[in-house]
Amino acid sequence: MNAENFYLFRHALLRDAAYQLQMPADRARLHGLAIDLMEALSDGRAPELPPLDGSDRLRVAPHASDPWAAELASHARLAGDAGTHASALRLYLRRAAEIAERESAFESAARLWSELAEELGEGQEGEALRRAGGAARLCGRQSEALSLTERAVAIARERLDERLEGVALSCAASMKDVLGHSEDAERDFRRALDLHRASGDGRSEGPTLANFASFQQKRGRTAAAMELIEQALARLRESGNRQAEGSLLGNLGMLHSITGNPASGARLMEESIAIHRECRNLRSEALTTMNLAAATRTDGRIEGALEMVERAMAMLRKLGDRWTEATGAGFLGVLLKDLGRVDEAEEKLRRALEMNRECGNSGQEGTILGNLGGVYAATGRNAEAERAYRQALEIFRGMNYPRGEGVILGDLADLLHAAGRREEAHAALGQALSLHRASGNRTFEGQALQSLATFHQREGRAEEAERAFDEALAIQRSAGNRRAVGVALGSRASVYAATGRPEQAERGWEEALAIHREVKNPLGEGRHGAELALHHLAGGRIETAREVWKGVEAVLRGCGNADDLRRLMREACARAHIAPFDEEAAR
Numbered sequence: 001m002n003a004e005n006f007y008l009f010r011h012a013l014l015r016d017a018a019y020q021l022q023m024p025a026d027r028a029r030l031h032g033l034a035i036d037l038m039e040a041l042s043d044g045r046a047p048e049l050p051p052l053d054g055s056d057r058l059r060v061a062p063h064a065s066d067p068w069a070a071e072l073a074s075h076a077r078l079a080g081d082a083g084t085h086a087s088a089l090r091l092y093l094r095r096a097a098e099i100a101e102r103e104s105a106f107e108s109a110a111r112l113w114s115e116l117a118e119e120l121g122e123g124q125e126g127e128a129l130r131r132a133g134g135a136a137r138l139c140g141r142q143s144e145a146l147s148l149t150e151r152a153v154a155i156a157r158e159r160l161d162e163r164l165e166g167v168a169l170s171c172a173a174s175m176k177d178v179l180g181h182s183e184d185a186e187r188d189f190r191r192a193l194d195l196h197r198a199s200g201d202g203r204s205e206g207p208t209l210a211n212f213a214s215f216q217q218k219r220g221r222t223a224a225a226m227e228l229i230e231q232a233l234a235r236l237r238e239s240g241n242r243q244a245e246g247s248l249l250g251n252l253g254m255l256h257s258i259t260g261n262p263a264s265g266a267r268l269m270e271e272s273i274a275i276h277r278e279c280r281n282l283r284s285e286a287l288t289t290m291n292l293a294a295a296t297r298t299d300g301r302i303e304g305a306l307e308m309v310e311r312a313m314a315m316l317r318k319l320g321d322r323w324t325e326a327t328g329a330g331f332l333g334v335l336l337k338d339l340g341r342v343d344e345a346e347e348k349l350r351r352a353l354e355m356n357r358e359c360g361n362s363g364q365e366g367t368i369l370g371n372l373g374g375v376y377a378a379t380g381r382n383a384e385a386e387r388a389y390r391q392a393l394e395i396f397r398g399m400n401y402p403r404g405e406g407v408i409l410g411d412l413a414d415l416l417h418a419a420g421r422r423e424e425a426h427a428a429l430g431q432a433l434s435l436h437r438a439s440g441n442r443t444f445e446g447q448a449l450q451s452l453a454t455f456h457q458r459e460g461r462a463e464e465a466e467r468a469f470d471e472a473l474a475i476q477r478s479a480g481n482r483r484a485v486g487v488a489l490g491s492r493a494s495v496y497a498a499t500g501r502p503e504q505a506e507r508g509w510e511e512a513l514a515i516h517r518e519v520k521n522p523l524g525e526g527r528h529g530a531e532l533a534l535h536h537l538a539g540g541r542i543e544t545a546r547e548v549w550k551g552v553e554a555v556l557r558g559c560g561n562a563d564d565l566r567r568l569m570r571e572a573c574a575r576a577h578i579a580p581f582d583e584e585a586a587r
Contacts, residue, residue, distance in 0.1 A: 031079040035088055038072055039065065049094055052120065052127045053164070060098045069096035070112065090119050097128075101135060104283055104319040110135035114148070126155035130168045137175060138283075140323040140359030146175045163204070166195030170208040177215050180362045182400040189215060206235030210248040217255055218363075220402040220439025225255060243284070246275030250288035257295045259440045262480035266295050283324065286315035290328050297335065298443060300482035300519025306335045326355035330368040337375055338483075340522035340555070346375045363404065366395035370408045377415050378523070385415055403444075406435030410448045417455050425455065443484075446475035450488050457495055466495050483524075486515030490528035497535055505535060526555035530569065533581070537572045549581040 039045050042065035049060070065072060073092035097112035113132035117125040133148035149172045156165035173188035189212040196205035209232035217225040229252050236245040250272035257265030269292040276285035293308035309332050316325040333348035349372045356364040373388035389412040396404040409432035417425035429451055436445040453468030469492040476484040493508030509532040516525035529552030536545035549569065570580045 029079075031075045034075045035072060035079060038068060038075075045088070046091060046095055048091060049098075052094065052116075052124045060095060060102070063095070065092075066095065066099055069099060070108070072096075073112075073115075090116065093119060097131070101131065104138075104321065106135045106138040107320060110139060110141075126152045126159070126161070126164050126168070129155070130164070130171060133175075134171060137171075138321055138323055140326065140361075142175055142179055142360035146172060146179065149175060162195045162199040163201050166192045166199060166201060166208070167204050169195065170204065170211065173208075173215075174211050177218075178361060178363060180395070180399040182215075182219070185215060202235055203239040203241060206232050206239060206241055207244045209235060210244060210251065213248075214251055217251070218401055218403055220406075220435065220441070222255070222259060222440040229255070242275055243279045243281050246272045246279065246281065247284050247288075249275065250284070250291055253288075254291050254294070257298065258443055262295060262298060266292065269295065282315050283319055283321055286312040286319075286321075286328075287324055289315075290324075290331060293335075294331070297338065298479070298481050298483070300486075300515070300521070302335055302338045302483075302520050306332070306339070309335060322355065323359050323361065326352060326359050326361060327364050329355055330364060330371065333368070333375075334371050337371070337378070339520060342375060342379060346372070349375065362395055362399060363401060366392040366399070366401070366404055366408070369395070370404075370411060373408075373411060373415075377411075382415060382419060386412070389415065402435045403439055403441060406432045406439070406441065406448075407444055409435070410444065410451055413448075414451050414454075417451075417458065422455070422459070429455070442475055443479050443481055446472045446479060446481065446484060446488075449475065450484065450491065453488075453495075454491060457491070457498075462495055462499050466492065466499075469495065482515055483519045483521055486512045486519065486521060487524050489515065490524060490531070493528070494531055502535070502539065506532070509535070522555045526552050529555065534568055534572055537569070537576065540576075542576060542578060546581050553581070 042063065046063040046065050046069070047061070060066075069092045073089055073096055076089035076092060079088075093112055093116040097109055097116055100106075100109035100112055110132050113128050113135060117128035117132060120128055129148050130152035133145045133152065136148060137145035149168055152168040153165055153172060156162075156168055169188045170192040173185045173192060176182075176185035176188065189208065192208050193205065193212070196202070196208060209228050213225045213228035213232060216228060229248060232248055233245065236248060249268050253265040253268030253272060255265070256262070256268060269288055272288045273285055273292070276282075276288060289308050289312040293305040293312070296308060297305040309328055313325060313328045313332070316328060329348060329352035333345045333352055336342075336348060337345035349368055353365065353368045353372065356368060369388045369392040373385040373392065376382070376385035376388060389408055392408045393405060393412070396402075396408065409428045413425045413429035413432060416422075416428060429448060433445065433448045433452070436442075436448055449468050449472035453465045453472060456462075456465035456468060469488055473485060473488045473492070476488060489508050490512030493505045493512065496502075496508055497505035509528055512528045513525060513532070516522075516528065529548060533545045533549040533552070536542075536548060573580045
């Protein structure tokens, strides 16, 4: 065996120097030779692909040269016009781009589609630019993605290509929605639908209807979203677009969940995940898994939701999908807060905020700021909490996103009322309730009613408080929100205690504690357990009170902001002439 056949340059600079010593024509010939040899090892040149007109997403038939299609394209570029290799550059760039996109290698796909666009003539570069924009979006580069897509729109208009213009406009609309340009996004969605219908492009009409439904849903237009989803499902099933059908069923499941149909929502999301697995669409499977985790959180199964999110995040890291991973990182922080792991939650949320700002995801930035505000409020940093809430409000109002605005207004109202700013609190909560009712968001309507009941209770209006708690409980039970049911039951128990109904109060607290422990809500368990202990202490049942307090003492230590309860306990113990219950005072 000749050793020269296995000779390699071991130093990059030496290799480059040897390469540069070759005359340009010789270098081009050698690159052409490399293509010939690689194709010979691959049973010949890969077959040509149909024109890049975007009429259908191509499933590239496998070829032995696929593992090094990008390398072949590089050799073809450097071979120039040498011999028969002039067409190889477009062929292998196209194959490499299609394969990278199929395998969710979005960084590579964005680069390859952009390179192909530079090589294509006769208007075909428009579809390549649109595909480059779609891949760049999934890498988190929203502004670059929109710029590439708008170039595709301009080329389509110049060529009077209504089909391509409609598809590219639909993509641009989704990007503008994320970037907060809601009016432009809505206009582009409507224009895209007109173009799909004018060009007879029913296959593209289905995904655009689905994306427009999501746009309407975020703006609280639930009826319009439902109507668009029905139309989209019909179009997608007509065209056999299973992948898009799976995504739409997942979105429909989320809509069912937030409007008070959790069982139906979970069933639709599970059906969606099954379709994504059938289509081997790992990214959409991960995204729908996170949405299912959100529904799982609503019914109180926090640890189950955490396991789902961690599984989805592993999928997204494998794909390199930073955009969706950034969304999951924020949700992970929320679940950690639910479990009482406040320090970890804050760390995760801060990192998620950085990631979403890097990706240009304004909607998620607003959501995470709101969740950070909740962490600050839970740990007594009220000024930081208010600042975070107001930043989130500014983002959501700029995006015309009333659902997010309503959630933040409710959280801000709680903070303001606890600080004694009652008039501001009632105004904010009134706005939140109006937004939730207008959008049919039953889960958050129930939470806002719980806040209203608490306000009435603090202000000495027991009858109004009890009525609001009853209404909130009815909504949360119908929505299957076990966590919120536990909070409302414990809060209503204190109304019973204050109005001379001790037996009802004790039953309410006991029922609430059972739910808090079932759904693993340490914050609720600590507060309501302490309130029950104080209730027993006030009734002279000292040993029972001590036992209950000891049962929640460890939980209270993790709550971060339970000083008011400890103070009340110590005052009650002093009046009873006994030692304080908490371990720190006892030592």
